[in-house]
Amino acid sequence: MNQARTWIFLILATLFWAGNYVFGKYVVAELTPVWITFSRWVLSLFILLPIAIIVEKPDWKKVKESWLTLLLLGLLGIIGYNIILYTALGYTSPTNAALISAVNPGLIVLLSVFLLKESLTKIQITGLFVSLFGALIIITRGNLLGIFQMDYNRGDLLMIGAVIVWTFYSIIGKRISVPPITATAVSTFLAMVVLAPFAFWQGIDLAQVSSISIYGILYMCIFSSVCSFVFWNMSVRKVGASQAGIFLNLIPVFTALISMALGEAILTEQIIGGLLVFIGVYLTSGMLSNRVGHWKRKKEYSKGA
Structure with a gap:
């Protein structure tokens, strides 16, 4: 797979994930988050x-040995994250939800320090606080002085919960040896076994389901669940997780553009908060540290030569 195709796959993956936020806003009006x-x-x-x-031609013996971890991944990443996300979209805009979710990479880095004993540089710590400050601007609608006095949007608070759930899902996923697509498929199967009784107990009135919801579910299935994940994993194998991770910052951008095309107004505080989140994620990801280190080594090499 050549470099240009890799970048195209990463762009398509983030574009399809952005569509999940937008379609989710419409579908949640007719279907429950569980369904x-x-x-x-x-x-x-x-x-x-x-x-x-x-x-991937997985080793099913290893998959079987990891069933408990895969079940936990399914409970967190498939059931927990998605139900909280779709519930949040019932109260907040797709753009806000996507902007708040952009804090995820920084939070993953932070918890990796505590749980996986990874180290943070001063630049990464700064980036973490910058991204959290940006998220705070989005959540408070820019009213930072009234942080303890205002009534917060329930959807924004739920998105913070979704971010935390996805963070634990990502950290646990780092420790598993099962190939990624196989891990997703098996954890999804286990999650659906758990979720099925709750879904059928809740019930569904198919007569109330419009064609928009059906198209939305099909989109989420084909593009957000399958295409995005396959494109993403093919690209990560080619360029690595750190380079691919930068493209995740496109999700809020694509979400905002799609939402604007559908008539949603983008607020100034969303733009400012979003920019701070992106800057913070860039710093926390270690990309700036790597560039500075590379520049210093190149300078030292030039002096030595």
Whole structure:
């Protein structure tokens, strides 16, 4: 896979994930978060499992040995994150949800320090605070002085919960040896086994489901669940997680552009907060530290020569 195709795949992956926020806002008006999650991922299984078997050719003995970890991944990343996300979209805008979720990379780095004993540089610590400050501007609508007095948007607070859940999912995912597409497919299967009784107990009135919701679920299944994940993992294998991670910053951008095209107004505090989140994530990811280190080594090499 050449470099240009890799960048295209990463752009498409983030574009499709952005669409999940926008479609989720429409679908949650007719379907409950439980049924959105259940229907989306059950359909995705019929595509993900064959792809995992053909592309990754997993060692099923190792998969079986990791079933408990895969179950935990399913409970967190498939059930927990998605249900909280779709519930949040019932109260906040897709743009706000995507902007707040952009804090995720920085939070993953922070918890990796405490749980995986990874180290942070001063630049990364600065970036973490900058991104959190940006998220705070988004959540408070720019009213930082009234932080303890205002009534917060329930959806924004739920998105913080979704970010925390996804952070733990990502950290646990780092420790598993099962190939990524296989891990997603198996954890999804286990999650759907757990979620099925709750979905059928809750019930669904198909007569109330419009064509928009059906198209939305199909989009989430084919593009957000399958295409994005396959494109992402193919690209990560080519350029590495650190370079690929930069493209995650495109999700809020694409979400805002799609939302604007559909008539949503973008507020000044969203733009300012979003920029701070992006800057913070850039610093926390270590990209600036790597560039500075590379520049210093190049300068020392030039002096030595």
